Amino acid sequence: MAGAERAGEIELGPYRERAQRDEALRLGMFVFLGSETLLFAGLFALYAGYRAEYPLMFARGVELNEEWIGSVNTLVLLVSSMSAALAELSLRRGRAGAARALLLFTVLLGCLFLGLKGLEYAQHWQQGIRPGARYAYAALAGPGSSLFFTLYYLMTGLHALHVAAGLIALTWLGLSARISAGKTVELAVLYWHLVDIVWIFLWPLLYLIR
Amino acid sequence: MAAPLSDTLTEEGEGRRILLAGGALLALAAGSWGLAHVRLGSLAAPVALAIATLKALVVALVFMRLAHGMRAARFALGIALGFIALLSVGVAADVLTR
Numbered sequence: 070m071a072g073a074e075r076a077g078e079i080e081l082g083p084y085r086e087r088a089q090r091d092e093a094l095r096l097g098m099f100v101f102l103g104s105e106t107l108l109f110a111g112l113f114a115l116y117a118g119y120r121a122e123y124p125l126m127f128a129r130g131v132e133l134n135e136e137w138i139g140s141v142n143t144l145v146l147l148v149s150s151m152s153a154a155l156a157e158l159s160l161r162r163g164r165a166g167a168a169r170a171l172l173l174f175t176v177l178l179g180c181l182f183l184g185l186k187g188l189e190y191a192q193h194w195q196q197g198i199r200p201g202a203r204y205a206y207a208a209l210a211g212p213g214s215s216l217f218f219t220l221y222y223l224m225t226g227l228h229a230l231h232v233a234a235g236l237i238a239l240t241w242l243g244l245s246a247r248i249s250a251g252k253t254v255e256l257a258v259l260y261w262h263l264v265d266i267v268w269i270f271l272w273p274l275l276y277l278i279r
Numbered sequence: 280m281a282a283p284l285s286d287t288l289t290e291e292g293e294g295r296r297i298l299l300a301g302g303a304l305l306a307l308a309a310g311s312w313g314l315a316h317v318r319l320g321s322l323a324a325p326v327a328l329a330i331a332t333l334k335a336l337v338v339a340l341v342f343m344r345l346a347h348g349m350r351a352a353r354f355a356l357g358i359a360l361g362f363i364a365l366l367s368v369g370v371a372a373d374v375l376t377r
């Protein structure tokens with residue numbers, strides 16, 4: 070039975086060879102990443118449309134975001150993407166211990182990212198900078214201001230959910246005894262890189278372009 | 280069994296490429312931050328987004344190994360980027376005809 074065939078520890082499923090199975094998994098992951106990219110693209114399109122409608126309010130909204138938090142978080146995610154790439158390379162070289170350490174370092178950086186994001190959310194919430202009808206920041210009131218922060222929460226919130234999902238996957242893999250088996254680490258690392266790419270665009274739009 | 284010498288050299292080269300790409304990403308991020316504090320006027324957004332695109336390309340080509348990856352994967356992502364281009368044209372058309 071095909072499903073019972075194995076190459077070493079890896080179950081081959083309907084595939085004849087491990088290389089064929091690995092290529093199919095990689096392609097499936099890229100199709101998934103393509104659909105994720107489209108999900109975020111919709112939000113970026115909304116942002117562009119509303120920024121064109123309310124340029125001043127969006128510029129002032131950007132000034133209210135904590136630039137240092139956005140910038141430190143950018144460095145954190147860029148370094149985490151590099152360490153994830155090195156983890157995957159280490160695994161291909163057969164160095165499971167180094168891969169495990171690098172994956173857990175990536176997880177640490179991801180947690181730091183979420184911690185800083187939470188800090189910014191808490192500060193905004195206290196000031197009355199909240200999404201939708203709960204927006205109550207008197208110093209920046211008017212059409213466009215609550216729209217900017219609704220989009221801010223939507224975009225960064227969805228991104229943070231993706232970071233959290235990536236962290237769960239990387240933690241599970243980093244602690245797994247079967248870290249060197251299969252293609253799972255490469256797929257999880259690919260997902261992490263997409264999370265990084267999305268933030269690369271969120272940073273200038275929400276923290277830098279005034 | 281030890282890996283062939285050519286494989287080992289390729290993998291060492293890949294490690295160096297990843298570190299170099301990481302350095303380039305940090306330098307580009309510093310560039311984004313620095314230019315955000317220079318008065319660029321209407322060029323601010325295009326410049327910031329151009330640097331962001333460059334960073335995304337470095338991540339995709341080096342970290343995600345798209346430069347050497349399978350053609351089908353590049354095709355799948357290409358389709359997604361094509362749809363994003365269509366979406367961008369739609370948004371631009373909306374903004375320009377208001």
